[in-house]
Amino acid sequence: MSHWQTICEVDALQANSGVCALVEGQQVAVFYMPKSQSVFALHNYDPFAKANVLSRGIIGDLKGEPIVASPVYKQHFNLKTGCCLEDETVKIPAYSVRIDQSHVQINLDYD
Amino acid sequence: MNTPKKTLVVIGNGMVGHHFLTSLVNSPIKETYHIVTFCEEPRAAYDRVHLSAFFSGQTADDLSLVEPGFFEQHGITLHIGDKAAQINREEQTVLSDKGVLIHYDTLVLATGSFPFVPPVPGHDRPECLVYRTIEDLEAIATVAQKSKVGVVVGGGLLGLEAAKALHDLGLKTHVVEFAPRLMAVQLDEAGGAMLRHKIEHLGVTVHTGKNTQLITDGEHCFNKMCFADGEELETDLILFSAGIRPRDDIARACGLEVGSRGGIVIDNQCKTSDANIYAIGECALWNGMIYGLVAPGYTMARTVVTDLASQPASFTGADMSTKLKLMGVDVASIGDAHAKSQGALTYTYQNGDLEVYKRIVVSADKKHLLGAVLVGDASGYSTLLQYCLNGIELPEHPDTLILPSRSDESGGLGPDALPLSAQICSCYDVSKGDICQAIEAGCSTVGDLKAGTKAGSGCGGCAALVKSVLNSELTKQGVTVNTDLCEHFAYTRQDLFTLIKVEKITTFDDLIEKHGHGLGCDICKPTVASILASNWNDFVLKPELAPLQDSNDAFLANIQKDGTYSVVPRIAGGEISPDMLITLGQVGKKYQLYTKITGGQRVDLFGARVEQLPLIWKDLIDAGFESGHAYGKSLRTVKSCVGSNWCRYGVDDSVGLAIELENRYKGLRSPHKIKFAVSGCTRECAEAQGKDVGIIATEHGWSLYVCGNGGMKPRHADLFATHLDKETLIKYIDRFLSFYIRTADRLQRTSVWMENMEGGLDYLKSVIIEDNLGLCEQLEEQMQHVVDTYQCEWKTTIEDESKLKRFKHFINSDQADDNIVFIEERGQLRPAETKDQKHFKLVEVA
Ligand SMILES: Cc1cc2nc3c(=O)[nH]c(=O)nc-3n(C[C@H](O)[C@H](O)[C@H](O)COP(=O)(O)OP(=O)(O)OC[C@H]3O[C@@H](n4cnc5c(N)ncnc54)[C@H](O)[C@@H]3O)c2cc1C
Ligand code: SF4
């Protein structure tokens, strides 16, 4: 039952950084790169720090892939897949997000 | 079949004696000997060459030349603190002061030398000292504490080094020399005069042509020196550095041949007149010469090892070229500096403005370099030495070697021009070939090479050459030494600093567009944020700057392991009124924060949720606090002792100065955090010598120490300047910090920065005190801009509604993060861990 729900407006996002949204009781980190008009969403939980902090990490790219660096121990996670670059056994949930007009919409079903 | 081991006894465990032992144990013949060594000093061999480092904080352990476990591992019997007293050549025995009697098959004398003290009446007064052992230096430090004036007798190499030490200890220093010029052995007249001028400029008074006749009670000082010309000089401390004399008494007593002016006579195999006895180092007299340097002694030591192994070996003299930095002045002398060789031609370059003097001595056919003297600029030393030692043919106009090159063509001899046999390091006899081999075997840094070949680990004089050989070889191998900041910028931090400054770049986007590629990462973004802040000092949470900031800067607080933050208001100098202290308590209580006193004399409040930060800061700012920048790679604290206002020993107001400095540099962003401390007297209660910038009050003004560190890799700070008034002190600190910010790598503390700096402390002094790079004005401006544009980042934040948006856990809800759970321990809260849940009751925090 795939469904898109609006979590906020674009102007609630922070350019070139992340914010955290509460969606159906889940903490979702939403990252926004205005230049390419891209948005990414990962679960906010950093499995290394065991804390809900990923939305506060620095974002950028490594070898062409978009990433966020944990603000606590600095591991990198692929923004598209949630895979950890330093430890391939670790993967955090990644969600589909999109900007529809000025609404930021998320689809919590992920495979 | 086991042949019984022979006994080899070494008398003296000094630099050369120990080098002999290390060479011996690396040789197969070590198996044939049972090795015994007598060491008169209370500690085994240490680095006498760097003895002066003892005054800048190196300990006896730091100076030790003995690798841990060396004697045990190689089964060498070490008789420490026991002097060999007698040799019986017929019985082949050595008897020690403590009564140890040992039979030897082979004996090696490495007894070194002692400082010559002219027998003038009064030479044995209590403040008359010498400069040879660690004990000597301890005695100097003790006497210096109660002294104001110091005199060094002897203006040679060692004398000038000693003078520098006295000067650094805060004494008004004089050098008294018998000869008509300084460093008469190495320098010609004009070179000596130039050196004198430079040294006097630094505040040391030089008296040449002075013959001391009497030392007696002084009127204002402990002592008075009376000279043959009727003049007198009042002084407290007197340090004799009037040459060395070989310690040949034990050899003399057993009838070995000694020279008429002392020294144990040796042949080319370093054998004395007794075939079972060798002599090496400063006690040995070869071809009428005593060599007062380590490198020849080391060569002698290796010669003996080779000879013992029945391999052909001979010592045939040694090069006495030297390069030194004396009181910040470069001085070098190579080969036949006095042009004594027949038909020698000389070329001289003298620049009175820059105080540089250079002279080369060239063979009659102008093909070969025989010698050189350099004062004020010894950058050509390595090149000239290689011409001289390796007989490399000179260019058509030899004077191009010393004339300043006004164009790009440099007279320098690139490392490629050297033959593989060229000796690069004379201390450890390492040739260019040895270095190339080590590089092929995988050495890729100067550190690797030091460890692998020992090149550069003696006097250090060859370090620059070792580095250039390394670089040239690596380039040839196609290895590019990658110093890129990260994949987004093919530049070092220092390069980026320059680009940003020169092109007046103010945003990351601008920079990456012009000079980088991709989006950036958690390495380059905070680095650039820091450089932008050091240069322009804009508010760090401006929309275009906020995303660049590291975890802590991004929320102006220190993130903790559970995602909460700690808050540290500034308490400049650690001085706080009772009312302010009460406010801190009230705020801590109101928000249920865990409260701890920090090492930097302030209060850390832990456990604040991101959404509480603005509320906490509003309360703090209303009460008069401001941000402590504990979250930034920036100035942290200026710690202070209570100082002269209260302390009965205090010499000056350390708290007042600490507050002034903390307020001056607060908010300054830098490659890493910076800590200061100020002590009110030399008892050093504030531990200033373990800080990036440390200041100690003395009766003669402030002493400035730099590049110390506590933490993971402690480093004792270096004494940088003494006798400073406050204005000069601040000027030096301004320049020092600005230069560090410009040139350090990312996350490089001042201690590591210093350790990697080519030229080290002396170079830093030349940049900051003597302004050799002509940079000081810019450095001061750079700092003044930061000082003038300071703002409390928290005040700016809470005054701007739009900035507060980021201090929420959820953008779409006012709920708090339910993963943050505290437990109570010792009456305060702390983050819960799963294991705690069994033992503690969980506390719900509103
Ligand atoms: C301050 C200073 C700076 C220097 N700077 C430089 C420099 O920059 N470059 C350079 O090349 N050289 C320099 N030198 C000189 C260098 O230190 C010496 O050349 C070197 O130490 C000589 O080594 P050695 O083993 O012959 O003598 P030492 O190092 O003096 O060792 C001799 C040891 O033998 C011990 N001993 C003597 N008699 C007996 C006995 N009967 N029984 C037991 N033990 C005995 C002594 O106590 C001493 O420990 C400097 C020297 C000083 C003091
Ligand atoms: S350093 Fe000196 S002035 Fe400061 S507290 Fe200690 S004894 Fe007193």
Ligand code: FES
């Ligand atoms: S020449 Fe002394 S360390 Fe190399």
